[in-house]
Amino acid sequence: MRTIIFRFTAPYLTALMVLFSIFVLLRGHNDPGGGFIGGLIAASAFAIYGIACGVAAVRRALYFHPMAISAAGLLFAVVAGLLSIPAGTGFMTGLWIFPHVFGTELALSTPMLFDIGVYLVVVGGISSIALALEERESD
Amino acid sequence: MAEIEATTGGTLALALPFLAAAIAPIAKRFLGAHAAWLLALAPALAFAILFTFLPTVADGGVVQFGYDWIPAFDVRFSFRIDGLASTFGLLITGIGTLIVLYSGGYLKGHRDQGRFFSFILMFMGSMLGLVLADDLMTLFVYWELTSITSFLLIGFDHDRERARRGAIQALAITGGGGLALLAGFILIRELAGLNSMSEVLAAGDALRSSPAYTAIFVLVICGAFTKSAQMPFHVWLPNAMEAPTPVSAYLHSATMVKAGVYLLLRMQPALGETVLWTTVLPIFGAVTLVMGALLAVRATDIKITLAYTTVSSLGLLVMLIGVGTEAALIGAVLYLIAHSLFKGGLFMVAGSVDHGAHTRELDRLGGLARYMPITFTAALLCALSMGGITPFVGFLAKEEIYHALEHPDAWHVFLIAAAILGNALMFAAAFIVALKPFVGRLPETIHHPHEGGLTIWLGPLVLGVAGLVGALFSETYHHFFSGPMASSAIGAPAGIEISWVPHLNLAFALSLATIGLGILIYLASNAIRAATGRTLAAIGWGPDLGFDQAMRGLLRVSFIATRRLQSGRLDYYMTVTIAVITAGLLVPMIFAGALPSEPKVPELRFYEWIVLALILVGIVAVVIAKNRLTAIVSLGIQGFATALIFMLLGAPDLSFTQFMVETLSVVILALVMTRLRLSPADHRPWRETLPDAALATAGGAGFGLFLLSITQRPFDPVLSDFFERYSYAIAHGHNIVNVIIVDFRGVDTMGEIAVVMTTGLAVLALIRIRVGRRDRAPADPTETTP
Numbered sequence: 001m002r003t004i005i006f007r008f009t010a011p012y013l014t015a016l017m018v019l020f021s022i023f024v025l026l027r028g029h030n031d032p033g034g035g036f037i038g039g040l041i042a043a044s045a046f047a048i049y050g051i052a053c054g055v056a057a058v059r060r061a062l063y064f065h066p067m068a069i070s071a072a073g074l075l076f077a078v079v080a081g082l083l084s085i086p087a088g089t090g091f092m093t094g095l096w097i098f099p100h101v102f103g104t105e106l107a108l109s110t111p112m113l114f115d116i117g118v119y120l121v122v123v124g125g126i127s128s129i130a131l132a133l134e135e136r137e138s139d
Numbered sequence: 140m141a142e143i144e145a146t147t148g149g150t151l152a153l154a155l156p157f158l159a160a161a162i163a164p165i166a167k168r169f170l171g172a173h174a175a176w177l178l179a180l181a182p183a184l185a186f187a188i189l190f191t192f193l194p195t196v197a198d199g200g201v202v203q204f205g206y207d208w209i210p211a212f213d214v215r216f217s218f219r220i221d222g223l224a225s226t227f228g229l230l231i232t233g234i235g236t237l238i239v240l241y242s243g244g245y246l247k248g249h250r251d252q253g254r255f256f257s258f259i260l261m262f263m264g265s266m267l268g269l270v271l272a273d274d275l276m277t278l279f280v281y282w283e284l285t286s287i288t289s290f291l292l293i294g295f296d297h298d299r300e301r302a303r304r305g306a307i308q309a310l311a312i313t314g315g316g317g318l319a320l321l322a323g324f325i326l327i328r329e330l331a332g333l334n335s336m337s338e339v340l341a342a343g344d345a346l347r348s349s350p351a352y353t354a355i356f357v358l359v360i361c362g363a364f365t366k367s368a369q370m371p372f373h374v375w376l377p378n379a380m381e382a383p384t385p386v387s388a389y390l391h392s393a394t395m396v397k398a399g400v401y402l403l404l405r406m407q408p409a410l411g412e413t414v415l416w417t418t419v420l421p422i423f424g425a426v427t428l429v430m431g432a433l434l435a436v437r438a439t440d441i442k443i444t445l446a447y448t449t450v451s452s453l454g455l456l457v458m459l460i461g462v463g464t465e466a467a468l469i470g471a472v473l474y475l476i477a478h479s480l481f482k483g484g485l486f487m488v489a490g491s492v493d494h495g496a497h498t499r500e501l502d503r504l505g506g507l508a509r510y511m512p513i514t515f516t517a518a519l520l521c522a523l524s525m526g527g528i529t530p531f532v533g534f535l536a537k538e539e540i541y542h543a544l545e546h547p548d549a550w551h552v553f554l555i556a557a558a559i560l561g562n563a564l565m566f567a568a569a570f571i572v573a574l575k576p577f578v579g580r581l582p583e584t585i586h587h588p589h590e591g592g593l594t595i596w597l598g599p600l601v602l603g604v605a606g607l608v609g610a611l612f613s614e615t616y617h618h619f620f621s622g623p624m625a626s627s628a629i630g631a632p633a634g635i636e637i638s639w640v641p642h643l644n645l646a647f648a649l650s651l652a653t654i655g656l657g658i659l660i661y662l663a664s665n666a667i668r669a670a671t672g673r674t675l676a677a678i679g680w681g682p683d684l685g686f687d688q689a690m691r692g693l694l695r696v697s698f699i700a701t702r703r704l705q706s707g708r709l710d711y712y713m714t715v716t717i718a719v720i721t722a723g724l725l726v727p728m729i730f731a732g733a734l735p736s737e738p739k740v741p742e743l744r745f746y747e748w749i750v751l752a753l754i755l756v757g758i759v760a761v762v763i764a765k766n767r768l769t770a771i772v773s774l775g776i777q778g779f780a781t782a783l784i785f786m787l788l789g790a791p792d793l794s795f796t797q798f799m800v801e802t803l804s805v806v807i808l809a810l811v812m813t814r815l816r817l818s819p820a821d822h823r824p825w826r827e828t829l830p831d832a833a834l835a836t837a838g839g840a841g842f843g844l845f846l847l848s849i850t851q852r853p854f855d856p857v858l859s860d861f862f863e864r865y866s867y868a869i870a871h872g873h874n875i876v877n878v879i880i881v882d883f884r885g886v887d888t889m890g891e892i893a894v895v896m897t898t899g900l901a902v903l904a905l906i907r908i909r910v911g912r913r914d915r916a917p918a919d920p921t922e923t924t925p
Contacts, residue, residue: 024795030873032791034880040799047806067903070896077889092885096871107871111881114888118881121892125899126803132906133810 010052017045025119026112035115039122046123047130055135058127066131070124077117080110145192146204149218152185152228153271156235156264160257167253175243175594178256179236182263186232189225196225197619199632203337205273213334219273222623223404226472227270229620230393230479235263237598241487242385244594245494255295259389262288266394270401273335275324282320282362282398286313289395293382305378308686312375313395316365320402323358326351339409340630346409356415359406367399367453370427371682377434377446378683384490387442388598391449392483400453400475403460404468408630411463420461425557427454432564436664437671439501441489441572445482448525448568451561452478458554459540465629466543472625473637474536477524477606481533484521484602485572488514491595492576496585501571506581510588513596515577520603522573526566526657527650530639532609532616537562537653539637541646559653566657567664610639714831717838724841728848735848747787753780766819767812775805792876814906 021041028034050058062069084093096109159181166174192202205217220228242259246252265284272278287310294306330351333339339346346352363369368376376396380387390396403420410416431451438444452474459471491514493499496507508515520531527537544555581588590596609616617635625633641647660667675681706712728734743751757777764770778801785794821828862875862883872878880888 028874028877029871029881032795032874032876034792034874034877036880037792037795037799040796040803044799044802044806047803051806067896067899070899074892074896077892081885081889092882092889094870094882109871111870111872111878111885114885115877115881118888118892121896125895128899129902129906130803130807130810132903133807133814 007052010049014045014049017048018042021045021119025115028115029107029112035118036122039119040126042119042123043126043130046127047134050131050134055131058131062127066124066128068124070121070128073117073120073122073124075117076120077114080114080117083110083113145202145220148188148191149202149204149220149271152188152232153218153264153268155181155185156260156267160260160264163256163260164253167256172243172247172252174253174256175240178260179239179243181260182232182235182239185267186229186236189220189228189232192220192225193229193619196220196222196623199623199626201337203273205277208274208277213328214276215274215335216277217273217335218268218271218277219335219337220271221627222625223401223627224270226476226620226624227393227397227401228267230476231263231266231270234389234393234479234483234602235259237483237487237601238385238389240594241388241490241598242383244592245385245490246383251295255383258288258291258295259385262292262389262394266398269398273337275328275333275335275339278336279317279321279324282366283314283317285366285395285398286310286317289313289379289390292386292390293379295382295386299381301378302381305375305381309375309379311690312365312372312686316362316372316399319358319365320362323355323362326355326358330355336405339406342409347413352410352413353415356410356413356419359402359410360419363399363402364423364457365399366402367396367457368427368450369399369423369454369457370430370450371685373427373431373450374681374683374686376450377438377443380440380442380446384442384486384493387446388483388486388490391446392486393479396449396453397475397479400456400460400471403457404471404475404624404628407460407463407468407628411460417461417463421458421554422461424454424456424458424461425554425561427451428458428561429454429557429564432561432568433667433671435568436564436571436660437668437675439668440499441492441501441504441576442486442499444501444568444572445485445489448565449478449482451565452482455540455558455561458557459543460628462543462554464543465631465633466539468628469621469625469633469635470536470540470543472621472628473532473539473635476609476621476624477532477536480602480606480609481521481524481531481569484517484599484606485525485569487595487599487602488518488521489572491591491599494591494595496576496588498585501575503582503584504576505579506577507585507588508577510581511577511590513590513600517596517599517603518573518577520607521599522569524603524606525569527562527653529641530607530610532606534639534641534650535610535613535637537650538641538646539635541649542637542644545645545649555649559649559656562653563656563660566654567660570657570661571664613638714834717834721834721838721841724845725837728841728844733848735844735851738847738851747784750780750783750787753777753783767817767821768809768819771805771808771812774808775801778804792874 018041021038024033024041025035025038026033028038046058046062049061059065064072081092084095085091087093087095089095092110092114094109094111096107098105098107100106159178163174163178166177170177195202199222202220203218205215208214208216218224238259239256242252242255246255249255262285265281265288268281269278269285272281290306290310293309294302296302297306327333327339327346331339331342331345331349333342333345346355349355365372376391379390382390428451431447431449431454435444435447435451438447456471456475456478459467459474489499491511492504492507495511495514496504498504524531524533527533540558541555544551544558609620617637622633622635625635641650754777757773757775757780760773760776761770764773778797782794782797782801785791785797862879866872866875866878870878870882872882
C-alpha cells in the first residue's frame, strides 16, 4: 500500500483529520460530534499515517505511548468527576465557568474536560491496538 | 458527656500520614535517607494533635467529627476519639514516628527506600483511620486498607519467592476475614439498624438480644481472629517476617495484629458477656497463648521467636477479653499497651542485631554487648517489661491479669494455668532474644559488629524507657492512657490502681512462680526446642501446609474450570455466544407468544430503497466472497449503508460514529487477517460452514424479530421528554446525545472508557505473545513446584 501518492498525501490527510477530530470534539456539546467520535476520527488518522509511513513514524509523532495517552484520558475523566466534590456537590455534577477571552465568551466545564478524557481514551486505546497490529505486519 | 467538635484537627491527623506517603518518593530522591526526619514529622504531628484531645478523653469525653459520605444509605465518613481510640492512636503515631526514623537508618541506601516510606506511611494512615473510625463502613474500608498496605509491606522484597508468598498469605487470610467482618457489619446495619460504633455502644443489649446474634458474633470473630492471628489463622504472622524488620516492628507490635484485639475491645460492651463470647474467646485465646509461646521458644531466628511471642500475646489478650470481667479487661488493656512498647522495641533490637552482626540465627550470635551497648540496654529494658518484672509496665499488666483470673473454679484454674505457662515461655523467649545474642563469646563468623546510627538505636531505647517511665509514674499513666482505654472497653469508668510497688498477695506469688518457671525454661531452652521440633516433625502437618494445600486446591479447581470453559478457539466462543443470545431472544418470544405481527411495507422514498439495496448487496457479497479481504470490505459496505440510514432518519451522531467504527473495523480486521497469516480464502467444506450459516441466520432472525416487536409497542416518551427539556436548561448543551454521554449518564461513560482502555491493554498483551508459544497448551499451575 506504500504507493508514492499515498505516502505523499497521508501526512496532510492525517493532520487534517486530527484537526477535524478536535473540531468535532469541541463542538460536540451543541452539535453532532463529541469525544467518542472525535477519538475515532483521530485514531483512524493515525492508522492511515501508520499504514503509509510506518509505525515508527507514528510513534515518534505521538511522542507518548498510546496507552499512556489512554490512561491520561481516564485520569482526566475521573478528575472531571471529582472536581465537583470540593465544590460541595455530588460526584460528576457539571461545573461551568464562562470566562471572557479577547472579548469572546468561552464556556468551560467539567463535562468538557470529561469529553476530552473520552477522546484521549479512545485515541490511545484504538491507536495502540492498530499500531501493534501494523507493527507485526512487517516482521 | 462533654463532646467537642474537632473536625479540622482530627481530619488533619488522619490525612497527614497519607500526605507524607504521597511526597515520600520525592523526599527520598532529594534528601536520601535523611528524608526520614522530614517524613517522621507527619506521624509526630498527628501524635501531637491526638495529644491535644487527651484532657477531654481522660475526663471521659468523646471527640467526634465526620462527613457525609453516602447519605442515601446512611453511610458516613465519621470518626470518634474515646479512650480506646485515643490510646491506640497515640501508640500508632508515636511508635510510627520512631519506625519511620528507624527505617531511615535501617534501609539506608536501599534502592526502593522511597517506596518503602510510602507504604509504611500509608499503612500508618490506614491503621489510624481504623481505630478512630466511628461509622461501620468507614471502619471496614480502613480495615481492608490495612490488609492491602500490609500486603505491600510484607511483599516489599518482591524479588524473593518467600516474601511474595508471605504477602499473599497475609492478604488472603486477613482480607478474607475482612470480608466476614463486612458481612457482620451489614447484618448489624440491616437487622439492628445501627450504623456506627457510637450507635452500637449506645444500643445496650440490642445486639445481644437480636436473633442474628450468633451470626454477627461468628462473622465479627472471624474478622478479629484472622487479623489478630489466633490459631489456626496465625500462620500469616510468622511468615510476614519476610518483610524488612521495621515492618515487623510496626505491624506486630502496636498495629496490624492489634486491629482484631481493638475490634474485640470495641465490641465487648455490645457483644460480650454472653455464653458464646465467654467460652469461645478464652478457649481460642488460651490455645493460641500456649502454642504460640512454645513455637517461640522453638524458633532459632530471633525475629521468628518474636513473631511467635506476638501470636502468644495476642492469644493472652483475646483470652482476657473473652473473660470480660472488669479486672480482666483492665489487665488486657495494660498488657496491650505494654506489649506495644516492648515488642516494638524488641523487634527493632532484632533488626539492629541483624544490621550489626549480619545474622539473626541464635546459634551464630553471642558477645555483642561489648560492641552494641545501647542496643543491649534497650533490649534489656524491653525484655524486663516483657518478662513482667517491676518496675516496668509489663509488671503492672501481669499483676492485673493474675488478679483478674484468681477464682477457685476449674475454668479459671485452666485459664490461669494457661496464662502462667504462656507467660513463663514468653519470659524465656524475651531473654533468649535480649540476652543470648549479647552475652558469651563472640563467634568467629561475626566480623566487625557495630552499633547502628542514631536512628537505629533511638527507637528501641525510647520504647524501652517508656515502659519504665509508665510504670514509675503509674498514676499519670493510668489517668491518661490505660484508664480511659479500659473505661471504653468496659463501657463504664474504670479505676486502675496498680502500681510498680509489689504487694504480697496471690497475684504476686503467681508472678514469682512465672518468673521462676521462665528461668527454668530459659536454661532448658535447647532441650525444649529439640522436643518441640521432634513433635512437630512427627505430626508433619500444620496450618501453614494447610494453607498451601488450600491454595493449590483453589488453583486446581480454577484450572479445571478454565480448561472446560475456555477452549481457546475463537470459533467456539463465537458459536457459544451467538447461540446463547439467539436462544435468549427467540425462546421467550416463541413460547410467550410475543412474536411481532407482520409489519406493513413502509412507504420509502426511492433513495431510501437504494440504500436498503446497498445493504443487501453488501450482505450477499460477504456470503459469496471468494476471499477474506473481499468479505471484510463487503461487510464495510453493509455498515456504511446502515450509517447512511441513520443519517437519513435524522441521527447524525449515530451515523457519524457508525461510519468511523466501520472504517476502523475494516482496517483492524484487515490488519488482524494479515497478522494471523490466514489463508486468503475459507476452504472449509459445506458440512462445516452449513451449521454456522444456520446459526447466523437464526441470530439475525432473532435480532430482527426482537427489534420489530419493540418498535410495534407504544413508544414511552418519558425519557426523551426529560432529556429534551433539561438538556439545555441544566446541562448547557443542545446536543442531547452528547449531553447524555458526558453529563446525565457520565458515570456509565466513565465505566465504558475504563473498559475501552482495559480492552486496549488486553489486546496489546495478546498481540505481544510470542508466536512460538501460541500453540502450546497452558501449563497446569499446580504441577509446578512452589
